[in-house]
Amino acid sequence: MMTRSREVQLQRRPVGLPTTDDFAIVEVDVAAPRDGEVMVRNVCMSVDPYMRGRMVDRKSYAPPFQLGATMNGGAIGRVVESRHPQFRAGDYVESNFAWREAFCAKGDVLAPLGKLVAPPSAYLGVLGMPGMTAYVGLLEVGAVKDGETVFVSGAAGAVGSIVGQIAKIKGCATIGSAGSADKVRVVKSEFGFDHAFDYHGADLLAELRRAAPNGLDVYFDNVGGDHLQAALSHMRPFGRVALCGAIAQYNDTTPPPGPNNLTLAIGLGLTLRGFIVSHFNHLRAQFRSQMEDWVTSGRVKYRETVMHGIERAPAAFIGLFTGENTGKMIVQLENRA
Amino acid sequence: MMTRSREVQLQRRPVGLPTTDDFAIVEVDVAAPRDGEVMVRNVCMSVDPYMRGRMVDRKSYAPPFQLGATMNGGAIGRVVESRHPQFRAGDYVESNFAWREAFCAKGDVLAPLGKLVAPPSAYLGVLGMPGMTAYVGLLEVGAVKDGETVFVSGAAGAVGSIVGQIAKIKGCATIGSAGSADKVRVVKSEFGFDHAFDYHGADLLAELRRAAPNGLDVYFDNVGGDHLQAALSHMRPFGRVALCGAIAQYNDTTPPPGPNNLTLAIGLGLTLRGFIVSHFNHLRAQFRSQMEDWVTSGRVKYRETVMHGIERAPAAFIGLFTGENTGKMIVQLENRA
Numbered sequence: 242m243m244t245r246s247r248e249v250q251l252q253r254r255p256v257g258l259p260t261t262d263d264f265a266i267v268e269v270d271v272a273a274p275r276d277g278e279v280m281v282r283n284v285c286m287s288v289d290p291y292m293r294g295r296m297v298d299r300k301s302y303a304p305p306f307q308l309g310a311t312m313n314g315g316a317i318g319r320v321v322e323s324r325h326p327q328f329r330a331g332d333y334v335e336s337n338f339a340w341r342e343a344f345c346a347k348g349d350v351l352a353p354l355g356k357l358v359a360p361p362s363a364y365l366g367v368l369g370m371p372g373m374t375a376y377v378g379l380l381e382v383g384a385v386k387d388g389e390t391v392f393v394s395g396a397a398g399a400v401g402s403i404v405g406q407i408a409k410i411k412g413c414a415t416i417g418s419a420g421s422a423d424k425v426r427v428v429k430s431e432f433g434f435d436h437a438f439d440y441h442g443a444d445l446l447a448e449l450r451r452a453a454p455n456g457l458d459v460y461f462d463n464v465g466g467d468h469l470q471a472a473l474s475h476m477r478p479f480g481r482v483a484l485c486g487a488i489a490q491y492n493d494t495t496p497p498p499g500p501n502n503l504t505l506a507i508g509l510g511l512t513l514r515g516f517i518v519s520h521f522n523h524l525r526a527q528f529r530s531q532m533e534d535w536v537t538s539g540r541v542k543y544r545e546t547v548m549h550g551i552e553r554a555p556a557a558f559i560g561l562f563t564g565e566n567t568g569k570m571i572v573q574l575e576n577r578a
Numbered sequence: 579m580m581t582r583s584r585e586v587q588l589q590r591r592p593v594g595l596p597t598t599d600d601f602a603i604v605e606v607d608v609a610a611p612r613d614g615e616v617m618v619r620n621v622c623m624s625v626d627p628y629m630r631g632r633m634v635d636r637k638s639y640a641p642p643f644q645l646g647a648t649m650n651g652g653a654i655g656r657v658v659e660s661r662h663p664q665f666r667a668g669d670y671v672e673s674n675f676a677w678r679e680a681f682c683a684k685g686d687v688l689a690p691l692g693k694l695v696a697p698p699s700a701y702l703g704v705l706g707m708p709g710m711t712a713y714v715g716l717l718e719v720g721a722v723k724d725g726e727t728v729f730v731s732g733a734a735g736a737v738g739s740i741v742g743q744i745a746k747i748k749g750c751a752t753i754g755s756a757g758s759a760d761k762v763r764v765v766k767s768e769f770g771f772d773h774a775f776d777y778h779g780a781d782l783l784a785e786l787r788r789a790a791p792n793g794l795d796v797y798f799d800n801v802g803g804d805h806l807q808a809a810l811s812h813m814r815p816f817g818r819v820a821l822c823g824a825i826a827q828y829n830d831t832t833p834p835p836g837p838n839n840l841t842l843a844i845g846l847g848l849t850l851r852g853f854i855v856s857h858f859n860h861l862r863a864q865f866r867s868q869m870e871d872w873v874t875s876g877r878v879k880y881r882e883t884v885m886h887g888i889e890r891a892p893a894a895f896i897g898l899f900t901g902e903n904t905g906k907m908i909v910q911l912e913n914r915a
Contacts, residue, residue, distance in 0.1 A: 302845030499836025506852030508639030513850040515843030
């Protein structure tokens with residue numbers, strides 16, 4: 242049977258911080274599935290900082306969103322009607338068909354989630370892309386070793402909050418920066434960081450020196466800009482910087498200058514390595530099994546900031562850049578799940 | 579017996595490009611060796627770009643030169659008189675006692691060179707620190723693989739000229755930048771680079787696109803600044819940047835901004851890794867044996883720019899920054915060797 246879906250389209254390319262006027266909500270008919278297809282109603286969808294890059298018309302690792310077309314991204318949905326042998330009504334599936342309430346797609350492009358050990362939204366956060374980003378970024382890219390000192394920027398965010406907790410499990414000393422006093426409290430009391438500070442108006446290097454007098458072995462960079470420069474000035478010999486994101490810069494209309502102290506890397510033998518989670522797809526099964534253990538045993542905690550309804554999706558997205566979220570920003574699309 | 583030695587002292591800390599007035603030549607008595615000591619007369623000495631950093635009074639991987647004290651650095655000398663069982667008059671030794679004609683030191687701090695397969699000065703260049711920098715920087719830090727595309731800045735220099743030739747031995751396509759039309763000619767005809775260009779007034783990115791339409795796998799950075807930024811804009815996925823030097827910046831009185839495109843590293847999974855040759859001291863024997871083979875078989879060629887006499891050492895050093903040298907800059911201290 243046909244169904245109706247409200248969807249979010251990019252109406253114009255944002256300049257600087259996006260506004261809700263850059264987006265339009267449209268309502269479309271979704272045709273019933275044909276052979277091999279599945280109809281899915283989304284339960285929740287993800288908004289992620291990396292999507293800002295896709296709103297610019299340039300080649301990058303993810304293709305740019307087209308104007309007047311429905312955007313996409315990570316979503317968890319339930320099968321409504323299936324004409325694909327692998328799926329049955331009621332199954333949870335992960336897909337790239339976010340920014341819409343319902344869709345019909347070939348079964349082959351959907352990932353069956355199997356048995357969930359946590360609410361569906363967790364599979365967009367701690368058990369999904371951000372959690373796996375934290376996992377591979379710290380363990381593979383940062384190559385963290387037991388007992389090292391790890392600094393994480395954006396420590397209250399979906400990725401940063403998990404990085405700190407994995408580092409703690411690995412016996413590391415952890416330092417986090419976050420964007421408000423409330424977030425700093427959560428970073429320490431809930432995510433268990435040893436030190437945390439509010440970066441607003443802070444002398445970042447002084448904060449790092451205070452928190453880690455002997456320097457940093459790993460810096461997990463979600464922020465870029467001043468954070469990266471300060472961390473570089475406080476790295477220990479052979480330290481590693483995992484370049485994961487640069488949210489401080491995503492809305493800049495001209496690229497800001499890079500760190501002016503990059504040559505420190507020479508004498509100290511530092512490694513800076515960029516990555517995106519899909520570079521490590523071969524570790525998906527390992528990640529899910531490990532992180533489900535940590536989450537169900539309570540060793541890794543997570544937070545969500547939830548907005549309700551597809552019409553709030555643009556605001557949820559914009560909120561990533563204005564600090565609205567603690568933990569993963571989720572757009573809940575229906576309560577029937 | 580006592581001997582006389584002319585030595586170069588740092589008289590004041592250079593601001594910007596050093597001038598010969600920043601240095602003073604003094605003449606000192608060198609006392610005869612005591613038990614365990616060796617007297618050495620230097621045959622040739624090295625001037626290297628990294629020494630510029632040591633003229634600034636700040637903590638770095640090599641301690642700063644003191645004002646009014648004789649500087650140091652790599653030198654090859656011959657033993658004049660030995661009271662150490664490991665050394666005999668006439669032996670060639672490598673030491674850190676450059677910037678002087680003769681010295682007396684404990685035998686333990688001297689490295690016997692053994693049998694030379696090339697003139698002594700080669701052990702300050704292709705068979706010495708710059709050659710080993712090229713070797714470990716390309717093979718270990720750059721982790722170059724057969725058939726990749728390698729860009730080297732400062733390709734006419736002591737390090738860059740060797741990097742390109744090792745890359746060629748490994749079956750790579752090689753691109754070099756150099757500071758004059760003459761150097762570009764040498765880089766191509768003598769060092770065998772596939773492509774080379776004069777960076778003066780060049781659109782670096784356009785040059786790279788022309789020389790390597792499919793992008794770069796490895797960038798060996800001797801220069802920093804605009805070179806690093808252009809290379810980052812032309813890297814292939816999972817490319818590697820070996821951060822070896824930043825000669826373009828060494829005389830800057832304030833640190834210039836870093837590359838404004840460092841975030842490209844995220845999506846492309848790029849690695850930038852800094853190093854100095856001493857991080858790889860465990861590979862010294864392997865390097866020397868391999869490079870002696872390559873040099874004696876003619877597979878690796880090298881050039882020297884030679885200045886004569888200790889009193890020319892400051893000018894030789896300054897010449898590194900004004901492009902006087904093709905290949906290794908050597909100060910020859912006596913012709914009796």
